[in-house]
Amino acid sequence: MAAKLELVNVKMDYDQEGDVLYIYFGKPAPADDSHVTDEGVIIRTRESRIVGLTILNARERLYLS
16 A cells, blocks of 8 residues: 655746746755756755756646646
């Protein structure tokens, strides 16, 4: 059985001109590493913990009006 996960203190910013969605987890913290997936998602980490995601071409991937 899957465990229920509750996210708190998640913030999002959308850059309409660049079509980029930024998602931040917890208190703002600079990343010390990042990984780009084949799908165009940048996973930003600090001390091996995910601090944020950057989704490129967000309109194609998400329902954004």
